[in-house]
Amino acid sequence: MGKEGLTxxxxxxxxxxxxxxxxxxxxxxxxPDLAWNIEHIGTIRDAARDIICGDLALKTEMEFYPYIELExxxxxxxxxxxxxxxxxxxxxxxxYQIEGGGVEVDDNAAIQGVKCLDCGxxxxxxxxxxxxxxxxxxx
Ligand SMILES: [Zn+2]
Numbered sequence: 001m002g003k004e005g006l007t008x009x010x011x012x013x014x015x016x017x018x019x020x021x022x023x024x025x026x027x028x029x030x031x032p033d034l035a036w037n038i039e040h041i042g043t044i045r046d047a048a049r050d051i052i053c054g055d056l057a058l059k060t061e062m063e064f065y066p067y068i069e070l071e072x073x074x075x076x077x078x079x080x081x082x083x084x085x086x087x088x089x090x091x092x093x094x095x096y097q098i099e100g101g102g103v104e105v106d107d108n109a110a111i112q113g114v115k116c117l118d119c120g121x122x123x124x125x126x127x128x129x130x131x132x133x134x135x136x137x138x139x
Contacts, residue, residue, distance in 0.1 A: 010066035017065050021045055077123075090116035091123045100125070 006014070021041045026034045045065060053061050061067075077091045090098050095118035103112045108128070115122040 005068060006066055013066055017045060017048075021048070087114070087125050090119060090121070092116065092121045093119040095119065103127075 018038075018041050021044045022034070022036060025040060025044070026032050049061060049064050052058050053064050079091070082089070082091045088098075089096055091114075093116060095116055097117040099115050099117060101113040101115070103110050105111075110127040112125045112127070113122060114125055
């Protein structure tokens with residue numbers, strides 16, 4: 001595995017998952033010829049993976065949607081580790097000396113520029129709406 005890529009069976013599994021999701025979107029939208037949109041499919045695939053591999057624990061992520069494990073490229077940021085810290089440390093050097101700028105909100109996301117005061121590099125954090133809380137009247 002790894003460098004050799006995916007087996008035919010694994011590629012077929014990927015196609016199967018994406019086709020099922022696309023078919024579901026077509027049916028739900030009532031548009032049999034809905035354009036193939038891999039971003040939309042990916043959103044649903046991620047949610048389905050969380051339920052099937054996480055909540056239900058019926059398959060591993062590799063069984064659900066086989067993927068090639070990319071080797072960490074030298075000097076490339078470890079985005080996963082960064083997300084785990086909820087963006088508390090520098091994406092590149094791990095320093096806690098980071099400074100967030102103003103937040104820009106568009107239709108789908110809020111974006112905040114962040115700069116590391118130690119290594120001087122900068123990046124953008126992307127936030128999405130995950131919840132809403134009602135204000136309690138009379139408190
Ligand atoms: Zn840094």
